[in-house]
Amino acid sequence: MAPFSCAQLDDVVAELALDLLAGDERAEAIAHVEGCWRCRRTLFEHSAAADRLIQLAPAGDPSVGFEERVLAIVAPAAQQANRLPRRRFVLIAAVAAVVALLASLGALVAVGRSEKAEIEAAMLAPDGANVGDVYVHEGSPAWIVVAVPAWAQKWGGVPYTVRVTGRDGSVHDSPGGDLAAGEGTWGTALVIAADQVRSVSLLGPEGTTWCTGTFSA
């Protein structure tokens, strides 16, 4: 059997991007794409177009009770996993709002330990400027929220890494969300306990440190 060619891929790339191919034709097309940079790029571009077309679908109202049915599957299971207390997420919006308010008033959030099983630290740029705060919430898993609202526009759309450094020197990197979309806030779960976090840094695409919050022992 002749190998699948770039011209053949061009014929089916739209259907492949739309996940409409099946059987041998799909398998051969995927095998070709895996070994052909040009066709892989073409496929990604068509897939990007297809993804956006899907977003044009008109929104619609599901019937009453849909939300409860979904949550009956997702939320109880989540609670069963005993991962986070219910109040946890309320803190995210509250944190962002408080930080934004304090920032607007020119006040700084003091570094220290609160009574709500959360610790916070000022996020300092390399020049020492206070650019926001990082909050570590105790729990299993622990959870952090980084709040640098003043940077929502400055770094919006720019990829960055959230680096958590443990007290044992371990380094845990995870991609941060778009600061513009989150209005300068981003939250993610941790793989280490809250009291084991020594510092949290935001790193730019080149690996440069934007800011760091350091927790006292």
Add this chain to the structure above:
Amino acid sequence: MGDASDEALIAGLAAGDSDAALVFVRRWQRRVFGVTFAVLGDRGRAEDAAQEAFVRAWRHAAAYDPRRASVATWLLTMARTAAIDVVRVERARPFDPTLVVEVGVDDSIGPEALAGRNDDLARVALALGSLPEEQRRALLLATLHGRTANEVGAIEGIPLGTAKTRIRTGLNRVRLALDVEVAP
């Protein structure tokens, strides 16, 4: 909490936070249902598929990478896949060809809302609107209704090759309208 970003909600979902799940479902259920309904054209099955999409989102939330896809792309693609999975089980179901005529652009991204906008969705919507009617129908049948080229041919009463060409040409024109380089 209602103001939390989608990315933060997904982080909460991954961490097992039920409040995050509630906000996330409330925020996205209309659009997720809209996609599954577009594919399936039946409220009951569309709700089942939408529910499956949210369950998949919950299961895969920890693996969500905002650098690879926006939340809308990630979730709505998942919704379409869940609906198409249903289609594949029910290949022989009938299809109302008039349905596709009305499908295309959400009111919130219709011509008036598009005025002055220059983002990806606006460009895609405009490109879609500029396609010849037969190309637009073929592309919408394949995209929003999950129909294969064979099925598009049967629905439109055209040869398979013509259906493939219409889908391919239509999607390519939308791709060109985007004019963005997508890194592999």
